[in-house]
Amino acid sequence: MRTITKKPEVLAPGGTLEKLKTAIHYGADAVYIGGEAYGLRTRAGNFDYEEMAEAVAFAHSHGSKVYVAANMVTHEGNEEGAGDFFRTIRDIGIDAVLISDPALMEIAVTDAPGLPIHLSTQASATNYQTLNFWETEGLERVVLAREVSMEEIKEMNEKTNVEIEAFVHGAMCISYSGRCVLSNHMSNRDANRGGCAQSCRWKYGLFDMPLLGEQNPVGAGEEGIEEPFSMSAVDLSMLEHIPDLVESGVDSLKIEGRMKSIHYVSTAVNVYRKAVDAYCADPDNYELKQEWVDELWKVAQRELATGFFYQEPTEDEQLFGQRRKIPRYGFIGQVMAYDPETQMATIQQRNNFGVGDEIEFYGPGLRHSKQTVEAMWDENDESIDRAPNAMMTVKMKVNTPVERHDMIRKKR
Structure with a gap:
């Protein structure tokens, strides 16, 4: 062994x-x-x-x-x-x-x-x-x-x-471990002194210019090509x-x-x-x-x-052409407290969610649990359907025990 x-x-x-x-x-x-x-x-x-x-x-x-x-x-x-x-x-x-x-x-x-x-x-x-x-x-x-x-x-x-x-x-980084001057040239922000403008992430066109003043786009209109040239x-x-x-x-x-x-x-x-x-x-x-x-x-x-x-x-x-489908999840909150007797979790909201949404809790050690939000209350214990305001306090009953610092996400 x-x-x-x-x-x-x-x-x-x-x-x-x-x-x-x-x-x-x-x-x-x-x-x-x-x-x-x-x-x-x-x-x-x-x-x-x-x-x-x-x-x-x-x-x-x-x-x-x-x-x-x-x-x-x-x-x-x-x-x-x-x-x-x-x-x-x-x-x-x-x-x-x-x-x-x-x-x-x-x-x-x-x-x-x-x-x-x-x-x-x-x-x-x-x-x-x-x-x-x-x-x-x-x-x-x-x-x-x-x-x-x-x-x-x-x-x-x-x-x-x-x-x-x-x-x-x-x-x-598209350059040699950060030794880049694109940002300096394009936006007057020095990447090597903390000001990188992420110029390599911008979308660019690629042109054939056989004659002075003539611009013929290359790759434009081809199926699946979002931009014909990328450094990203x-x-x-x-x-x-x-x-x-x-x-x-x-x-x-x-x-x-x-x-x-x-x-x-x-x-x-x-x-x-x-x-x-x-x-x-x-x-x-x-x-x-x-x-x-x-x-x-x-x-x-x-x-x-x-x-x-x-x-x-x-x-x-390199990132160009048709993208692979990536499942995206949105971060919606963090558990601030949990009462095992009532199974109530107190949550600090980070993004809009509400009754009827399927959400996922996760914590250290890759603990996971999913459930549908059936009811929720604000910090004054008044019933609400949604939590639209950033950093508001929300209370809800959870089906599986959670812990302080557990995170909550939902699929977009």
Whole structure:
């Protein structure tokens, strides 16, 4: 009987304090967040120092870690104040900082000694020599470029001692791990300093221009072609290949999505937690369950593929032409309290739902239950047919016991 000696951590996005706590409730070993400066997600709900302190206290009390992304590419002047920033997050208790720019690394080492540094994926580490270089510079972990294959990861693990972190789920950048200037050119928003406009996700026309001023659309009108040209990549999903990831020696399995919802975060963490635990507990008898795959598709925003892990992506990993049908579910609420004697659940509503809707409850460990809403009441115990107002309190009787922090969704 085989025994797994190194169980990889499940690393989740924490775009806000609520998302961070949700990720940990649903099984994340670690969560990565952004501060108010030096990161690449200026539109995410980035953390101030007070929120960081609360995040660290909550995570550490649950046996989880918190990493801060400070992975921007600095231009002259962008590094101002970085010493105070790194020193403060070190003193708060942040477990590591993710950096790509050597200037910021030097500042972190000099001004905040003792703060562990992880190399960000923005640095595009793609070979073991690179990993060994960064290890000699004192880095504890390298987040690999998304363009690395499974075989390359195995070789890296054999020839280096630095920890390896790899993206396993979420959005893929069309450029080389984020080294993109499309956004700068098209919208004057610097992707490498936190302002990406997602230009690769836009729809484009493709034209044949044989003569000056002449434009002949290519592909227009062809059956099933929504747009004739696209740079948008499908999303990454390695759920079906957990054994390969564990056996390759990856130390951390990273889920992308700091700007995504608690519905996405809770579902993705829930599924990967279940799969990793199942394989590491009994690798000889491990079996991928279809219900795990189906669960991930409930929060899929795009089609899913394995990125660069097994082959060079082809046109099948690009989003253009007729879409595959993806079942979409809407997040409608979260359980705030449950009374087992009356079987009444108190719910914080997030999206419109009402009497007659078929809804699904789910919680950590992939607990599930479905039922039709037969009756509901507002916070004043007055009967209502629908819950149309965001964040309103709703009470309803449930057929199966639920728990605080359980989520509720319905099929659109």
